[in-house]
Amino acid sequence: MFAVTAARFDDDDPLAGLVLDDRPEPVPEPGWTTVAVKATALNHHDVWTLRGVGVAAERLPIVLGCDAAGLDEDGNPVVVYAVIGDASRYRDETLDPGRSLLSERYDGTFAERVAVPRQNLLPKPDALTFEEAACLPTAYLTAYRMLFSASGLQPGATILVQGAGGGVATALIVLGRAAGYRVWATSRSEEKRDRAVALGADQAFASGAKLPERVDAVMETVGQATWPHSLRALRPGGRIVVSGATSGPAPSADLARVFFLQLSVVGATMGSRDELGRLVRFCEQTGVRPLIDRTLPLTQAREGFAAMASGDVFGKIVFTL
Ligand SMILES: NC(=O)c1ccc[n+]([C@@H]2O[C@H](COP(=O)([O-])OP(=O)(O)OC[C@H]3O[C@@H](n4cnc5c(N)ncnc54)[C@H](OP(=O)(O)O)[C@@H]3O)[C@@H](O)[C@H]2O)c1
Secondary structure (H helix, E strand, C coil): CEEEEECCCCCCCHHHHEEEEECCCCCCCCCEEEEEEEEEEECHHHHHHHHCCCCCHHHCCEECCCCEEEECCCCCEEEECCEECCCCCCCCHHHCCCCEECCCCCCCCCECEEEEEHHHEEECCCCCCHHHHHCHHHHHHHHHHHHHHHCCCCCCCEEEECCCCCHHHHHHHHHHHHCCCEEEEEECCHHHHHHHHHHCCCEEEECCCCCCCCEEEEEECCCCCCHHHHHHHEEEEEEEEECCCCCCCCCCCCHHHHHHCCCEEEECCCCCHHHHHHHHHHHHHHCCCCCEEEEEEHHHHHHHHHHHHCCCCCCEEEEEC
16 A cells, blocks of 8 residues: 655654655554545654654654544544543543554554554544544644643633644634634744734734733743743743644743743643544534645655645645545
C-alpha cells in the first residue's frame, strides 16, 4: 500500500527524511482493527518526528500521521482517536504514562490503511465530510481541551490566541468564538491577522503588541517567541494554557510576575476519547467546521510538509486518498 514515512531524522532539513513509497499492509494486533483511510490531516507533530522529536530511532522507518477519517472493516464511516492509552487505569488515556500517539510507536495514518485499537473508532456523522472529520483528532481535540477543560473559563471571558495561523490556533479561534468567548489573536503576518478576524477573532494584533486590556487566559502553542508577551497579557489571577512550543521550549519563566500576579500555567495534551466524542457533537450542534487551508492528494504530501515547515499555513492541511 502507498504510505508516507519518516525514514531518518534531520533536525536542520526535516523533509530530507520524508519518503513516499509502498509499505507492507498493517497487521492488526488482538483487539485492533484496520481502517481504510479516506482523509488525514497534517500536524506539526509530523514535522517534529522528521526532526527526531518524540520517536525512537530504532522505530524507523515509521508511517507518519496522527489523524484519520475513513471506513471500518464493515464499511462504516469512522473517525480515529489518535491516542493509544489505557483509560481504565487512569483518569483518561492521555494520563497513561505508557501512552503514545499514532506514528510514535505504531504506524500512523498517512497510508491507505492503518491498524488501530477497535475502541479508538468513533462514528463519523454525515454532517462532517471525511476531510473535516480528519482535522478533529489532534489539533481540534487539543484546542477543545485547552478551551473547555484546562482554561477554567466561562463563556464571555476574553482569551488571547498566540500565532493565529496554526492548525491548533485556528481551531482555538473557531471553537472559542462558537462557545461565546471574546477571542483576540496575534500573528506575525498582517494577512494572517486579517484572516483571523474574518474567521471569528474579535481583534488581531501584531505578535508582541500591547493589548487594549489584559485577558483572562492565553492559549499558547508558539512557546519561546511569544511567552514573555503571554505573561504580560494576563490579568492578575489569569492563566496560560500551553500545549506546544513551536519556536522553542525554554522561555524565561519571569517568576516574579507569576507569583505577584498569582498567574497559573496549565499544560494540555490532546484530549480523551470522550472529549473527542463531545467535540464531534459540538461541531454538529453549532455548525462549526474545521478551517482547511488546502487539500492535497496524499501522493503530494511533500508540498504540504514544505508549507508547514516554512510557516506558510492558515488552518489545516488535509491529505486525501
Ligand atoms: N500537546 C499536544 O497534544 C499538541 C497537539 C497539537 C499540537 N501541538 C503542538 O502545538 C504547536 C502548534 O501545532 P500546529 O499543528 O498548530 O502547528 P502549525 O500549524 O505549524 O502552527 C504553527 C504556528 O505557530 C506560529 N509560530 C511559529 N513560529 C513562530 C515564531 N517564531 N514566532 C511567532 N509565531 C510562531 C505561527 O503563527 P503565525 O504565522 O500566525 O505567527 C504558525 O502559524 C506545535 O509545536 C505542536 O507540536 C501539541
